[in-house]
Amino acid sequence: MMHTSAPAYGLWPLVLINSAFFIFFAFSFTQPKTARDWRSLGAFSAFVLALFTEMYGFPLTIYLLMPWLTRHYPGVDWLSHDAGHLLETLLGWRIDPHFGPFHLASNALILLGFWLLASAWSVLFRAQRAGQLATEGPYARIRHPQYVAFVLVMFGFLLQWPTLATLVMFPILVFIYARLARREEQTIRAQFGAEYERYARQTPAFVPRFWSKKESHHEHVA
Template sequence: MNSANNDYGLWGLVLLNSFIFVGFAYSFFKPTTLRDWRSFGAYSAFIVALFAEMYGFPLTIFLLSGWLGAKFPNVNLFGHEAGHLWWLFTGQHGNPHSGVLHILSFVAIFAGFALLSKAWQVLYYAQRRHELATAGPYCFIRHPQYVAFVLIMFGFLLQWPTVLTLAMFPVLVVMYVRLAMSEERDSEREFGGPWRAYAAVTPRFLPSWGRARHRHA
């Protein structure tokens, strides 16, 4: 295994990227309740774990080094490009940043942040008026903020999968589902009939475009 040109140990980049992506999410989400902080904290832990491996210490490469070294003997596993494991596993050559999965990852990340921003704007004004959030993204799904976090994390997994983040991802998805259901119970207690009417025609996570068109007809 060729270990020349080690591209890791860049802890300044770990801190910078973690600060940027956690800060972006905070500026859009602005957690206030304990439930908000739990969902934001889970996302933040995922981001820190991701960039710690991307620029700090390549734990996944280290754990798989025996197998990877045998399968890809001419690849510098401690070069940054080898960390794009989907690219490596599929035998691609050249710059992984121009690959389809990398481009799709940026689409998912951008869509996640855009959705998070739009959802927060609607939720903020609804909370100030003590009303249900039913406008904007809430017309199509009941929990756009949680869908946004999952989209962002999924996007990062498309470009830089690690053992830790792959293990964290399904756990965090389950956590968001449970938080959403807890939030719904609180909303039903607070708003009663209007909440039940809204929930009856609005999917929880995946939009139903036919149903949305029917609501706006």
């Protein structure tokens, strides 16, 4: 498998533009107000910045793995952009990685994540204004759709452009989001009491149960 395109790094304006785009997009749908909201967005922003730094700025993962890569994959131009799509390259697929299954799955997960983020925010906004819980939309299936949305987007980016930094960050950020969700539930439980307890018993926190129907609908703030 050959990659002979020109080096595609040192493009720091692209790092800034892409990072700013995705961070602003996430900000526009989360509208952080509390310290917990800012921590959630900050964790996602750090992941995005690390990703695009290696995608367009400095390919740290490629440099660290270069001795092993050049020994096992001779003839590959590891400083080309296409080679940075490591999953397709390491599998030896002779296709444009932008149309490969990993990249297509990545696009689907990223779009799904941002759609979920937008859908959850609109429901949450209405619920907050009414001072109610919300089980409409995504909240009818899971209690923390916004955190799930961030995880979907990050996993999508991992499929598209895995790096050592983001591979280390991903499980840490998933753990952080799980902790933020639990702390958020303590606040909401104190506010809504038995109403939230009923909702929590019927609605999974992160993974939806598509095979069962909810017995009733409430409104949730989370």
